[in-house]
Amino acid sequence: MNGWRFTLSRRWIGYLALVVVFAVACVFLSLWQLARRDEARADIARVEQNWDAPPRPVADVLPRLDSFDADDKWVSVTLSGRYLTDEELLVRGRPLDGNPGFEQLVPFQLDDGRIFVVDRGWLPTGNEQDLPDIDPAPPEGPVTVVARLKAGEPVIAGRSAPAGQVATINLPTIAELVGGELYTGAYGLLASEDPATAARPTAATKPVADEGPHLSYAFQWVAFGVMAFIGLGWAVRQEYRIRNADDPEERVRAEARRRKAAAKPKSDAEIEDELLDAHPGG
Known part of the structure; x- marks a missing residue:
């Protein structure tokens, strides 16, 4: 052919x-x-x-418990009420700068009775235990909180956590653990508390503007x-x-290719190889 x-x-x-x-x-x-x-x-x-936009009342941004618009991610909201310190949860498997740790979640009960999950920040894993060595308590009594909104996380199949901990920030799961009217559309990264405590977890920082490769x-x-x-x-x-090696026209083209290759200046490596081939015992 x-x-x-x-x-x-x-x-x-x-x-x-x-x-x-x-x-x-x-x-x-x-x-x-x-x-x-x-x-x-x-x-x-x-x-x-x-x-960095001014905070808005949480009820204005999240009119329903399951409300959340993707465009409201990072929006700051104000919360007035008190922390439910007995309902604190630790989120497992949260590394920061290569160090293992946890996120501290504390449900916050608003003045109207609704409950909003606040992520107070990151805590390093302890040196002698699979728990933080220090777990700073949130302020007691009436508190005003500013938090930045984020969507809840999905459940990851096969991941579990012991009592007092969760594998992911899955808000419906947390609602079952805490009870009450809990916001399931979004939670908040703590920006500020009034009154503030002397010690608190490492706060979330502003994401770097990097669109990736x-x-x-x-x-x-x-x-x-x-x-x-x-x-x-x-x-x-x-x-x-x-x-088509035997085709006359292809033979002409093959010969032209050989002449072109022969006329091409040789590299130093090619010259060296020829010398070695000519004097193998040299």
């Missing part, structure tokens, strides 16, 4: 199909990375818009898809030359 007719064989049609499937997968992965970048940019915009990854997936077609074209070309 001379000429280009070999490309119509089952083998080469199969190769083409594989390359097309791979390229389509690369396109989808590239689009997925672009979507991830859009999400990261949207979150950066929320941080810039909401982090998603754009470069998107371009890389496109490049991989293009390279697959280039590789297929190279393989087809090599097969053509082998199959």
Whole structure:
């Protein structure tokens, strides 16, 4: 089968199909990375818009217990009431700067009776126990709190926690543990307390504005898809030359390629290899 007719064989049609499937997968992965970048940019915009904005009453931002709008992430809300210190929970598996630790969650009962979960901050794992060595208590009595909103977390299958702890900040699960009318749409990262305590967990810091490498990854997936077609074209070309080596026109082209390669200046490494080949015992 001379000429280009070999490309119509089952083998080469199969190769083409594989390359097309791979390229389509690369396109989808590239689009997925672009979507991830859009999400990261949207979150950066929320941080810039909401982090330092004046706090608003929690009832204005979360009119229902299950309310939460993604655009309200990091919005500061004011809470008036008291901490339910007996209902404190520790969230397991929360590293900070490479150090293992916990998040301290304390339900906060508002003046209207509703309960809002406040994340007071991070506590390091103790040196001698799988618990914090120091667990700072929140203020007692009436307190005014400013907290920044975040959505609750999903349940992770297979993860559990002992009494007094939770594996994730899953608000419906916490509502079952605490009872009462608890907000299940969002919780809050502590920004300030009045009155304040002398000691408190490490506070959450403002997220760094970094959209990540998603754009470069998107371009890389496109490049991989293009390279697959280039590789297929190279393989087809090599097969053509082998199959048509006796064709007069192909012989002329092969000779032209050899002359072109011979006229190309040799690199130092190639010259050194030739000298070694010429004097193997030298």
